[in-house]
Amino acid sequence: MPSCPALLISGPASGQGKTTVTAGLALLHRQLGRRVRVFKTGPDFLDPMILEHASGAPVQSLDLWMAGEHGCRQLLAEAAQQADLILIEGVMGLFDGTPNSADLAAAFGIPIVTVISAQAMAQTFGAIALGLAQYRPDVVIHGVLANHVGSAQHAQMLQDGLPTGLRWLGYLATSEHIALPERHLGLHQAAEIDGLQSRIAVTARALADTALAELPAPVSFHSLPACPQPELLAGMHIAIARDAAFSFIYPANVSLLESLGARVTFFSPLANERIPGDADALYLPGGYPELHATALAGNQASTTSIRAHASAGKPILAECGGMLYLLDELTDVEGTSTTMLGLLPGRAAMQKQLASLGMQSLHTKYGALTGHTFHYSSMTTPLQPEYHAIGPQSATAGEPVFRSGAIVATYMHGYWPSNPALIAAIFRGKTF
Template sequence: MPACPALFISAPASGQGKTTITAALARHHRRMGRNVRVFKTGPDFLDPMILARASGSSVLSLDLWMVGERACRALLAEAARDADLILIEGVMGLFDGTPSSADLAAKFNVPVAAVISAKAMAQTFGAVAFGLARFRPDVPFHGVFANRVGSARHAQMLEESLPTDLKMLGYLSSTDAIELPDRHLGLLQAEEIGDLDARLDRAADALASTALAQLPPVVTFDEPAHEAPLPRLLDGMHIAVARDAAFAFIYPANVQLLEALGARVTYFSPLADEPVPVDASALYLPGGYPELHAPTLAANARSAASVRAHAAADKTIVAECGGLLYLLDSVTDTQGVTTPMLGLLPGHAAMQTRFTALGMQQIDDSVHGTMTGHTFHYSRVSTPLAPVRHATRAQSDAPGEAVYRQGSIVATYMHGYWPSNPAFAAALFHGRAF
């Protein structure tokens, strides 16, 4: 059974600095010459971009519901065979959600380090750490990191507040030179932060000057029983994927699955006015921020014409969230400015100032079974199209996101985690789902 030092970085809530600490640890150990593998808990596209830059390797998702226990076990065992260190960033607070980060850490016996923002806090730091460490005895607790610390004296006060059996693993000061910038939906994309590597290096330097030097405990990961290779259900297909700052919400595991099923995957950029390859069998328009780049997308006639030609040739288009918006007649931003989009699906999207949907969902096409995934968006769509299906929510049978089908186009707000049902994913790109 493979074994590797491993640490689960969680927190009492969102916004405490989990990604900053995880990225700093990854960059530090990578600079020490170690092979660092980082995972992100739950559905997330933005944090993994930062963590991939910090660690130098692709960041995959772990989630007991969306990914599944067996697949999580296999991913961790595979990483442990080659890595010198495994880091897992949690989601929200340690005990938030069903299943929670705590459930994942307990399932695989990965020691937890809690990141606690110490801004405007002194001895209460110890009480918060005590509560996190003692709330569930089955969760292995390793220690705490303090974030947004005001001074060395402040750090000393925080450490002195801890029970004697809880370790201060390190701390970061509060500085704009380290903090990662954000906006609606989460952090800025890695490619949009011009000084990201400098920020990661500064964070790694700062953490290394205060952190305990040793690696976290070694964890042994059980391997699931051997599974037969995936059938080559997409053999011979060429799938074009839109990928740029407007279309960036792509699970690496989804692309890996397409390739494992036999597809050739290439990328093009609508923002750069690049066309869909004429020999592409299918097109994937992922989520992202088309609303932030709407004028550019509307002006890029070559890319738009190629997507329309692809649809006119009755070739498959799979669109998720931002990809759905790109296919509509128009999108209106929060300032009331309306911009025309491709007009391949009738309807209009309007951006809102807060989340309109958030959470785990799953979808069933009756023939191929269930695919898990999630939704998170700030827009609302009005369309005369009748949904061919609705997703359902993870914790209830309440209707979730609508799935629309028109001609060769399948579009929905839901982001599918395709490895949860490879046959379903293959059917989507063959145009046989729903």
């Protein structure tokens, strides 16, 4: 049974600094010569980009509903065999959602670091920390870290107000050299943050003076023997668009394609690269095509090659932003419309209000595919949905799934390891 020191970084709510602390810890322990594996709780693409930058390794998603307890257990056991430290960034507040970060920690016996923003707060900090520690008896609190602290005197006040039995781990001072900027989908993509490496390095230096510079106790991760995947995609070449416009890609999805026997290559529509001519299928993931619409529309080498791929009847799976790229037209929040690929009839418009958010599952003859939706655009199309996804606690229709020839398109971001047979069917152009 593999074991490895592990911590889950959480807090009372979003905006406490979980990503900042997790990234800083990852870099700190790398600098101490340790191998660090980082995970992100829940469906997320942006935080993992920053965490990967800090840890130097791909960041997998851990979600008891989307990936399943067995899937999470396997990922943790594999990491424990390779790493000296496992760090998991939680999602929202510690007890928010079903399942939530506390459920994950309890399922695998992982101690929790509670990060609490102490801005405009004094002794109430201790009350919040105590509430988090006592709310559920099945979770173990490793200690409390104060963030956004105004001064050393402020930190002492917070520490003095912490109830007996709760470990004070230290604090991070408020600093413009640490804070990570935000955008409507959360954090910016890692490549877009000015001085990202410097920000993470400053955080790492600050955390070096806290108790979090020490390794926690090891956690044992039991896993069942892995069942080899049948090579349902043997001999296939699958091209994936990957750049600043198309970056919402679960590493587990790519790994699945490879385990199914496919050869995977990447290309950049934003750099006007052609889809490889021998590609049997194409994946257009989500991202920010609306921020790069003019460039994408003008990149003739990419657009021509993708249209030729579609004209040849080769399969295309397009999720969220990838689907918008296939439409006739995309309008940004300023009202500027840009002609897109025209491979799916319809138009989409960005809006300032969130259009859809939540976990989703798609039920087909191959079984269920889990995933999530998160988008700020609305879409109109004459196409009739072939399916509708549904929410985990409701039979209410969720995101539509469209099929046009060999194109499958939806707002839903699928977690492909939840249904390898369905993914293989889609990329082979089969009905589902």
